[in-house]
Amino acid sequence: MQPTVQALALIAMLGSATSVSAEDSESPAKRPNILLIMTDQQRWDSLGVSGNALVRTPNLDRLAASGAYFTHAFVQSPVCVPSRISLFTGRYAHSHRNRVNYTPLDRSEVLMLAWLREAGYRTAAVGKLHYYPPTKEEALRTGFDAVELHDGVPFTDAWSDYVRWRNARDPLNYLPYRSLAKPIAEGKNPFRSSIAAEFTDTAWTGERTREQLRQLAGGDKPFFLHASFWKPHGPFEVAEPYASMFDGVDFPLPLRTTLADVEKFPLPLAKLVLRDGPKVLDIPRERLQWIYRSYFGTINHVDVEIGGILQTLKQLGLTENTIVVFTSDHGAQLMEHGIMDKNCFFEASVRVPLIVAWPGKIRAGTRSEMIEMIDLLPTLFELLGLPEPKSCQGRSFAPLLADRGGKYVPHDAIFSENIIPEVITGGNLDMPFEKGRGIAGIRHPDAKMVRTERWKYNYYPEGSAELYDLKGDPHEQANLAGRPEQHEIEAEMKDRLLKWLTTADEADQIAPRWLLEGK
């Protein structure tokens, strides 16, 4: 196979050994492993360590206590594919251009795993990847040596290793894996799954990750292993004993959103809320309560599996030499502002848990600096002693984790961006995308968010905006955009967005650092 242009560029970069000092550079065999554990649609406030007294996440809480736990980590796009590609490229969605779900990855983009493989790592993935086309071949093409795939939506089941695994084991394999038990007694969880916990995709992801760990432990290369859970993403089916673990527990529910509230939203956001009609706002409180119990039940199930993965890591003697990262691709509204899922800029959607642990090597503690998820790639590369790909737009926070000589400059603002496909497609995924013209000739309503410690400003292309004072209004209830007394702060936030959009790509436009340094 011919080496790719990107591979040659990396070899050139490694040869010039630029951004790390000689004592930081490790030989490939000595470099630590990376275990990247990811969940789908898990809110920042869904861990015990986040201050949520009702949830049960003892394993993640322990991991957080052993490493650096970030309370203010933000995804670059509040939807699956753009967010994941941002994490894996260290680039904003408008730069990697993979901006909505079910769009193919631009072949000129290089993912973290491909850079790591070129640097001597063995790379493997278990679970949800969400590439398009959603095949194992496509996943392998992006730089994985081994992939066990389960994207978890029906049209991808033909390629699902989980579906095959379950079919071979589960006596109830004739039932769809998301089927709900019937009948459900009055006062019991209507989302109880008819599938036993041991045959769920959550259990499969845990089991296969542990098996991959055993295989990778025997190799002579360091490894990058991506364990990617489908849950706690809805629909909210949940297996016993997790289905009934919160029976009788009342989670605090969000304020009810009325049609009058939604009519004040920017038009794209209002269309997102009302895509299936206004009846969504009338969800009975009791049913919503069961949704909360089920969502947090699946989080406990995932936590149990993560506990098993970390236990295997320990048994294999790998804990000391493995950087463990835990995060999620975006959060979940759970009916805050009338939205069940995400695709918006409220904190519940853009803010996610982030833990980075490496015993004895990085400082344990809780950090409140604002982190962009594109910062993870340069951080890991700095910890590994690898030069940062010049295409990367993130900022390493390694100086927060260890004393490495570098000084950390915290972000004074972080950014996210979002295309709301439902607004233009009505949920129809088959509408053809036309280069330069969007979908069916309609340009994307491409919304942008900037957030400082205190303010959040969301701008929509048709000219509407939201401005929230997070200090006085943490639940983002009062949109202050357009108020004369907020004119100055609104102008400042808009200016930040413009500066970001005009400079984020500058690494591609100026002389690459590796040509200038190391002389």
Ligand SMILES: [Ca+2]
């Ligand atoms: Ca997702």
